[in-house]
Structure formats: structure tokens, C-alpha cells
Amino acid sequence: MNRLLVAVLAAVDAVVAAVIGLGVVLVPLVLGWFTAFSGADWASLWPTGARIWQLGNLVPLHLSLDDLFVASSGVAADAAGFVVSLAPLALAGFVLLFAARSGRRAARAGAWIVGVVSGTVVTCAIATVVLMTSGTPVVSVASWQAILFPTALYLGGALVGAVTTAWGDGDDGAIDALHDRVDALSPAWRAVPALAVRGTAIALVGLIGLGGLALLASVITRGGEMITLFEAAQVDAVGATGLTFAHLAYLPTLLVWAISWVAGPGFAVGTATAVAPSTVDLGVVPSLPLLGLLPEQGSPFLLLVMLAPVAVGALAALSLRGMLAQEWRAEGMLGDDAEPFLPRIALAASVAVLTAGTAALLAVMASGSMGPGRLVDVGPSAGPVALAVGLEVLLGAAIVLLSPRMRRSEELDA
Template identity: 45%
Template sequence: MHRLLVALLAALDAVLAAAGGIAVVLAPLTLLWVFGVGDPDWAALWPASAAVWHLGHLVPVTLTLPDTYLAATGIDPALATFTLSLAPLAFAAFTALFAARSGVRAGEAGAALTGWLSGSLVFAALSSIVALTSNAALVASETWLAILLPSLLFLVPSFIGAVLGAWRVGDDGPVDAVRGWIDRMPRAWAPVPSLVLRGLALTTLGLVAVGAIVVVAGLVARSTQVIGLYQASNADGIGATVIALGQLMYLPTLVLWALAFTAGPGFALGTDSAVTPAATQVGALPGIPVLGAVPDSTSSWLLLLVLLPVGVGALTGWVLRSRMPSTADPEPLAPRLVVAASVAVLTGGVGALAAVVSTGAIGPGRLADTGPQPGPLALALGLEVLVGLAILLLSPRLGDADREERTDLRADHGDELPSFSFAPRAHVPFDRDDHATGPAPSVSAPGTGIAHDVWPSAYRGPDEVALPGGRAGTDAVAAADGAILDDDEVQARIRAAWAATDERDSGPRS
């Protein structure tokens, strides 16, 4: 594909990624303005939409409550200004997926660098425009963070996608150079880099799936509390819709919280609070319906949730082990150990990153501290995944014990040991007497035997001549008073036997 076309397509992906995220917020607010619901102000729609988009891309947003609102609600004026930094990660996930797809397409088209630079620069330009035009008196954010963080959320996934795309098809450059260096490694070590990356992808997807399952289970188990908070909000149809959409945007954040809960360290819902399988201690919480899924108390049975990350590690180890090359000799331990340790360490790093992006403030005061802690979550996930990996990745493969035993026997006996495990059968020469049937009875009365003219000739020896009359004809030729006959005499006797047979067959029949 032409580089100019790749650059244009990457730029289009960047525009769609930025516009799609902003449109998700701006479109509902525009509908409210069009229909005049709540007397919205058009001048406030763009700053509000940009603020939500920035928050979804990890940019902290500073909110200032107006004096009229403080007077109507009785809120302490000291809490009028606060920072909101807990990100609705659905926006970041949308941007990252778009960027990764754009990078993969550019890499497979043979213009990875061109596509990556084009998309990243266009998205950075759009982020700058949004940051410079969206600040308002009540909603504001740091301009440099509003440009940098969204740009990084597009740049990094796009780069990873471009490398993966170039790896699939080759680039006649650094990617092929790395591939050649890996191919020149010893046979036991050559698949290690790809196995580590594959293992990291499997553990990441598996842990996200575990978090999603726990979220669904929590919502089902405490559905009564969730519905009660909905009813307590006294929201009308539009308000309930806005609340539901807002919680949907925070769904990836909740999944990461559930993962931290499953792994053991848990998460916080305010200063000096903790939600873990071992114990739960929370204070007053905002009336957000989805927070009704947070358990009031825990049971010791919830500690068994730790087995889920261990199971993810075991499944990853089984997949990686099946892709390791098998050899006639026992597999070396060092490559498997490196793969297990590397996947566990990288998984711990992913856990720390997940904790960083899912931590922030959801309000003033004690609500400024919510989410999991990076260090404990990284350590817990790394160790749990390592245990699962070690169960299947470091254990002997089925059949390795037999190969080791045969190797030891060959070392003791040399080449005398056969390659098969059972004793060879001794060769026994063919014995004509053992297989001969003897002269057949000539009577054909029922129950007295088989007539000689229907006796099978499958048991005659390899040097016997097939004559009419079967065994009788052969005996006629062989009976020569024990004398040794030459070839001419044998042929003469054979012709005589044939002639006698012809005369017998041509005689009168009764």
C-alpha cells in the first residue's frame, strides 16, 4: 500500500477516535439543549463534554461549585473546589483500541513508521485543540496534562500495533533484524521471547475476564441494594438514563477494582477504608447505585477467589507448554524457568498499571482516596500467576520420565539396547512337517473326514510340483525306490503322470 494512503488512513483513525469519544458525551447534552430539558446553556455544553473526555483519558479535572448551589444544598464552602480524578476508563479503552487497530493496519501495509507518526501527530493536534478551547470558570484542567495524557493513550497502543503488524509480514528493517537474531538463538531458547509475550497476553485477558465475572456476580448477588439506591435517587427517566450511562462508562474501572478484590489486596472507597476478601471496612458512600454491589461484610469463603488468578496462570502455563518444541532428550529447565518468571513479572507490572489508572478521587474530603494500591496488587498478581505457571510449565512433560530412563540405560549399555521397549521375537524357520496335513482320507461319508479331491493345497512345500490328483500325483513322481533322479527323469515322470490323468478323465463315465 502506498505510504501516502497509509498516512491518510491513520489520520482518519485518529480523527474518528477523538470525535467518537467526544460525541458520546456531547450528543446527549445537545439533545437536552435542543428539547430544552432543564434549561441548559449551550456555552456550557462544550466545556462539560471536554471535561468528561479529559477525565476519561486520565486527566484530573478541577470542579468549582457555584455559590447558589452551595447555599441551596448547605455544603461547606471549604469543599466548594475539589479535584475529580477517578477516570471512566471506557474512553481510554476506546481510544487505545482504535490506535492499536490503526497501528496494526499500517504495519501490515509495510509502512509502520509512517502510519504511527501520522495517527499520533493528528491525535495530538486534536487533543491540543480540545484542551485550549474547553477551559471554563467551573470546570478546568491543566493544559499540558490535557494534551500529553490523551496523546500518550493513542501513541503507545499505536506503536505496539505497528510493531505487531510489521512482525507478521516483515519490514526489511529492525523488526526483521530482531527476528533473525531470535532465529539464530539455540533451539531451546529461540521460542522464549514469543512465549513470554503470548503468556503476557493470555494472563492479561484472563485476569480481565476474572474481574468481569466478579462484577457480574456482585451485581446479581446484591441486586436488591442496587435497585434500592436507584429508587432512593428519585430520578426521572432522563436522570436514570444519565446515571446508567455514567456507570457504564466506569465499567472498566469497576472490573479492575473487582480484580484487585479477587487477588486479595482489595481497594479503598475513601480514606481509611478497605474492601478485601478478608475484611470490609467502609464509611459513608455516595448514593451511586453500582456501589451497592460492595459487600457490607465478607466471609472466609471469599478467600478462595485467590484460586482464580492461580487458575489463569495454570491455563497460561498449559498453553505455553503445548507450544514448546519437544525433543528426544528431556527438556531443559532454564528456558521454562525464564518464561515463567518473565510472564509473572510482566503480569505484576500490568497489575500495577491497572491500579494506577483505576485510582483517583470521586469527591472532596475522604472520597479523594479510592481504588487499589499499585504495589500490593502487583505483588499479589505476580505471585499468584507464578504459582499457576509453575504447576504446568515447570513440571515434567508426559513421557519425559520414560525418555530419561531410556537415556540412562543407553549410557550404561551403549548401542546394545534396542530402541523399542519389548523383547524381539526370535526367528523360527519354516518346518514343513509341522504344517503338513498328511494324507487325506479317501472316503467321503459324513463324519469320516474330507475327501482328497477337495483337500486344500495351501500347505505344499515350496519345491513341490502341482500335479493333477493333488498329493497323489506328487507322491507318484517322488516314489522312485529311494533313488536320486536327475531333472530329465523328473520331467519324464511328470509327463507320464499327466498322460495317466488324461486317460482316466477321457474314459467312459457311468
């Protein structure tokens, strides 16, 4: 495909991603303006939508409440200015998936670098335009963050999609050169890099599944409390719809919290708080319906859930063990000789490190501030999450990859 056409299509993808993201935010706001806030200033509609879109792209918002509002509402003076940085990851997830799709298409067209650069530049331009046209004294953003974070988010998704596709299909360039270097390794090590990435993907899907199961269990056991908080909000139909959409936007954020809980470190919902399998120490939390899903107490028996990530590591390694044996068998390495030991150690360690790094990145994206005072510290901590996930996946992977290989029946018969 012509490089110019690839660049144009990638630019269109970036525009579509931004338009859809802004539209998802603005449409409910416009409906709310028509039905519930008809007397409000229409000039504030775009800045409000732009700020929500920026928060969904991981940009922290700095709120400064008006002195008159603070005095009339009884808000404490030290709470008049605060930061909201806990992002609704549904928007960020959409950007990553859409950018990865664009990167894959550019790679299949044989010009992934052109496609990634084009989409990233257009995203940067859109983020700049949104920043320059959405000024408001109530909610401000740091200019460099408002431009860099949406751009980096799109770039990350596009690179993952493009590089993974180019690795399999070839690109007659840098990826093929790297592929040739890997192919030049000894037969014992040649398959390790690709299998490490594949194993990481399997482990991450498993962890997401575990988080989903934990979240589902919380809905089943604590759903009544969430409904009670929803009813206590006493909002009309428009408010209920907006609250529901907001909760859906934060559902992936809560999913990352659930993964952290299953792994063991848990997460915080305020300074000096903890929600973990063995202990729950919350104090007073905001009366948000979604927070009604938080458990009331922990138990030492719940530490058994930490075996689930170990099982995920073992499951990923079980798939890799068969692929590794197939590769070595094709190279004539699995006759009567034992499997090479060091490549298996490296594969288990690589899967653990890559999975831990991705879990740490998810923890960073799913944590931040959601208000003044104690609420400046909300979400999982990246370091403990990475350590726990890495060790658990390493244990499961090592058990499977380093165990003696079962001989095939035909070998035993011989």
C-alpha cells in the same frame, strides 16, 4: 501501500476515534439540554462535553465551585475545590482498541512507524484544540495533562497493535532486526520471548474473565441494593438515561476493581477504607447505584478466590508448555534428554512480571479521586495489585512449566 496513503489513513483513524469519543459524550448532553435543561446556557455545552471526554482520556479535572453556590447549597467551604480523576475507562478502552486497529493496519501496509506517528500527531493536535476551545472557570485542567494524556493513550494502543503485527508479518526494519537477534539465540531460548508475550496475553484474558465473573456474582447478590439506590435518586427519564450511560462508562473501571478483589489486595472507596475478600471496611460511601454492588462484609473463606489467579497462571503455562515442547522437538532437543531448565524458569518469571506490570497499569488507570475529603483515595493500589498478581501467576506457571514432562506414548512403548 504508499507511505503518504498510510499516513492519511492513520490520521483519519485518529480523527474518527476523537469524533466518536466526543460524540458519545455530546449526544446525551444535547438531548438533556433539549429536554431537561432548555433554559441553560448553550455556551456551557461544549466545555462540559470536552471535560468529560478529557476525563475519559485519563485527564484529572479540577473543580472550583462558585462561592454563591457553596453558600446556598450548604456545601462545606473546604469542599468548594476538589479533583476528579477517577476515569470512566470505557472511553479509554475504546481509544486503545481503535488505535491498536489503526496500528495493525499500518503494520500490514509495511509502514507502521509512519502510521503510528501520523495518528499520534493528529491526536495531539485534536487534544490541543479541545483544550484551547473549552475554557471554563468551574472545571479546569492542567494544560500539559490535557495534551499529553490523550496523546499517550492513543500512542500506546497504536504501538501495541503495530509492533505485535510487525513481529508476525515483518517490517523490513527495526522489528525484523530484533526478530533476527532473537532467532540468533540458542535453540533452547529462541522461543521464550514470543511465548512470554503470548502467555501474558492468555493470563490477562483469564484475569479479565475472573473479574467479570466476580462482577456478575455481585450483580446477582447485590443487584437489589443497586436498584434501591437508583430509585432513591428520584430522577426523571432523562436523568435515569444519563445515570445509566454514566454507569456503563464506569463499568470497565469496576471490572478492574473486581480483578484487584480476586487477586487479594482489593480496593478503597475512600481514605482508610478497604474492600477485600477477607475484610470490608467502608464507612459512609456516596449513594451511587453502582456502589450498591459493593459487598457488606468479607470472610476468611473468600481468600480461596485467590487460587483463581493461580489457576489462570497454570492455564497460560499449560498452553506454553505444549508450544515450547513443539519448538524444542523441532530442534531435535527432546529425544531422551530432559527439557532445559533455565528457559522454563525464565518463561514463568517473564509471564508473571509482564502480567503484574499490566495489572499495575490497569490499577493506576482505575484509581483516583472522585470528590473532596475521604473520596480523594478511590480504587486499587498499583503496588499491592502487581505483587499479588505477579506471585499468583508465577506460582501457577511454575507448577506447570517446571513439573516433569510426561513422556509420549510412543516413547513409553519404545
